[in-house]
Amino acid sequence: xxxxxxxxxxxxxxxxxxxxxxxxxxxxxxxxxxxxxxxxxxxxxxxxxxxxxxxxxxxxxxxxxxxxxxxxxxxxxxxxxxxxxxxxxxxxxxxxxxxxxxxxxxxxxxxxxxxxxxxxxxxxxxxxxxxxxxxxxxxxxxxxxxxxxxxxxxxxxxxxxxxxxxxxxxxxxxxxxxxxxxxxxxxxxxxxxxxxxxxxxxxxxxxxxxxxxxxxxxxxxxxxxxxxxxxxxxxxxxxxxxxxxxxxxxxxxxxxxxxxxxxxxxxxxxxxxxxxxxxxxxxxxxxxxxxxxxxxxxxxxxxxx
Numbered sequence: 545x546x547x548x549x550x551x552x553x554x555x556x557x558x559x560x561x562x563x564x565x566x567x568x569x570x571x572x573x574x575x576x577x578x579x580x581x582x583x584x585x586x587x588x589x590x591x592x593x594x595x596x597x598x599x600x601x602x603x604x605x606x607x608x609x610x611x612x613x614x615x616x617x618x619x620x621x622x623x624x625x626x627x628x629x630x631x632x633x634x635x636x637x638x639x640x641x642x643x644x645x646x647x648x649x650x651x652x653x654x655x656x657x658x659x660x661x662x663x664x665x666x667x668x669x670x671x672x673x674x675x676x677x678x679x680x681x682x683x684x685x686x687x688x689x690x691x692x693x694x695x696x697x698x699x700x701x702x703x704x705x706x707x708x709x710x711x712x713x714x715x716x717x718x719x720x721x722x723x724x725x726x727x728x729x730x731x732x733x734x735x736x737x738x739x740x741x742x743x744x745x746x747x748x749x750x751x752x753x754x755x756x757x758x759x760x761x762x763x764x765x766x767x768x769x770x771x772x773x774x775x776x777x778x779x780x781x782x783x784x785x786x787x788x789x790x791x792x793x794x795x796x797x798x799x800x801x802x803x804x805x806x807x808x809x810x811x812x813x814x815x816x817x818x819x820x821x822x823x824x825x826x827x828x829x830x831x832x833x834x835x836x837x838x839x840x841x842x843x844x845x846x847x848x849x
Contacts (some may be wrong), residue, residue, distance in 0.1 A: 546549040549786065560722075560805065561733075562715050562803040563628075565716075565804050565808075566624065566627050566628035567628060568808055569624045569627075569628070569808065570621075570624040570625060570628045572808070572811060572812055572815065573617070573620050573624045573811070573815075574621060574624075576617060576812075576815035576818070577614075577617040577618065577620075577621045577820065579819055580613060580617050580815075580818055580819050580822075581614060581617075581645075581829075583612040583819060583822040583823065583826075584614055584822050584826075586836055587606070587607070587610060587826045587827075587832065587836075588607065588610055588611070589839070590835050590836055590839055591603050591606065591607045591832070592607065593839075594835055597832070597835065599679065600831075601658075601662050601677045601682040602659060602662050602663065602666075602825070602829075603829075603831075603832070604682055604686060605658050605659050605662065605682075605686065606685075606825045606826060608650065608651075608655055608660070608686055608689075608690070608721065609655040609659070609757060609821060610821065610822060610826075611657065611826070612651045612655065613648075613652065613818045613821060616645060616648035616649070616652070616818075617818065619641060619645055619648065620645065620811075624643045624716060625759060627715070627717060627792075628659075632713035632714050632715045632814075633713060633714055634713055634714070635714060636705060636708070637717075638714050638717040639701060639705060639708065640701065641717060642717070642718075643697045643698070643700065644703035646697050647693045647694050647696075647697035647698075648693075650692075650693040650696070650697070651689055651690060651693045651694075652744075652786070653743070653747045654689040654692075654693065654747065655686075655689060655745065656747070656751060656783070656786070657747045658685060658718070658763050659751050660750065660751040660755065660779075661750070661754060662677060662682055663754065664754040664757060664758055665677065667758050667761055668757065668758075668761060668764055670685070672681055675711040675823055684738060688815050695739060700734075707789055709813070714808075715818035716804075718807060725840050744787075747789055748783070751783055755776060755779060755780060755783075758776065759776055773827050774828075775824060778820060778823065779824050781817075781820065782817050782820040782821060782824055783817075784816035784817075785813050785814065785816050785817030785820065786814060786818065787817075811815065825843055
C-alpha cells in the first residue's frame with residue numbers, strides 16, 4: 545500500500561471547495577441524466593414494441609446502448625448526490641461505484657464498436673449482410689458484451705475489496721484519487737491498465753477504421769448525400785467526446801495529474817458524447833422516425849376517441 549494513501553494527502557489534491565465542487569457535479573449530472581432520459585425514452589418505448597425493428601442488429605444494439613447509457617448516468621447521479629449530501633463515502637463504496645461505472649463504460653465501448661462494424665458491413669457487403677448478421681449471432685454478441693463486462697468488473701472488484709484495508713471516508717471518488725490506496729499489482733489496477741492500454745485503443749481504432757472506410761465508400765458512391773455526411777460527422781464528434789474522459793480516468797495517468805476543474809470538464813464532455821448517441825443513431829434513422837410518428841398518431845387517435 546502506498547504511504548500516500550491517507551486522508552490528509554488525498555484531501556490536499558482538491559483545488560476547488562468541496563461544497564462548490566459537489567454542487568457543480570450534482571447539477572451537471574442531474575441536467576445530463578434528465579436530458580439523456582428525455583432523448584432516450586421515446587426510442588426505448590418504440591424499439592421493443594416493434595419486432596420488425598429488433599430484427600435489425602443496429603436497433604437491438606442501439607436499444608442496449610441507450611439502456612447502458614441511462615444506467616451509467618443514474619449511477620453517476622446517485623454518486624454525486626451521495627457525495628454532496630453526506631460527509632463523503634468510504635473507499636469500499638467508491639470502489640463499488642467505480643467498478644459499476646467501468647462495467648458500463650466497457651459495455652458502451654463494445655456496443656459502439658459493434659454498431660460501427662454493423663454499419664460498415666451493411667454498406668460494404670449489403671448482399672451478405674443478412675447472412676453475416678443473423679439473429680443468433682446478434683443476440684450472442686449482445687449477451688457476450690454484457691456478460692464479459694460485468695464478469696470482469698465483478699471479479700476485479702471482489703479481489704480489490706479483499707486487498708484494500710483503509711477505513712477513512714473520501715470526499716472525491718475517482719480512479720486517479722484511489723490509485724495511492726491500491727498496490728501496483730492490484731486486480732483493479734491491472735484490469736484498468738490492460739483495458740486502457742489494449743482494449744480501449746483497439747476498439748477506438750476499429751471504430752475509426754470503420755468510419756473512414758464507410759466515408760470512402762459513401763463519398764465515391766450513390767450514398768453520398770448531405771444526410772450521410774452529417775451523420776458521419778456527428779458519429780465522429782460523439783466518439784471523440786466519449787473517448788476523452790475514458791482516457792482521463794485511465795490508470796495509465798499518474799495521480800498527481802488529477803484536477804477538480806479537469807474532472808468537471810471531462811464529465812461534461814462525456815455527457816455531451818452520451819447525449820449525442822440517441823440523436824445520431826436513433827432520430828436520424830428514417831425507420832425510427834416513421835415508427836415514432838406512427839405511435840404518436842395512434843396515441844393521438846386513442847386520446848381523441
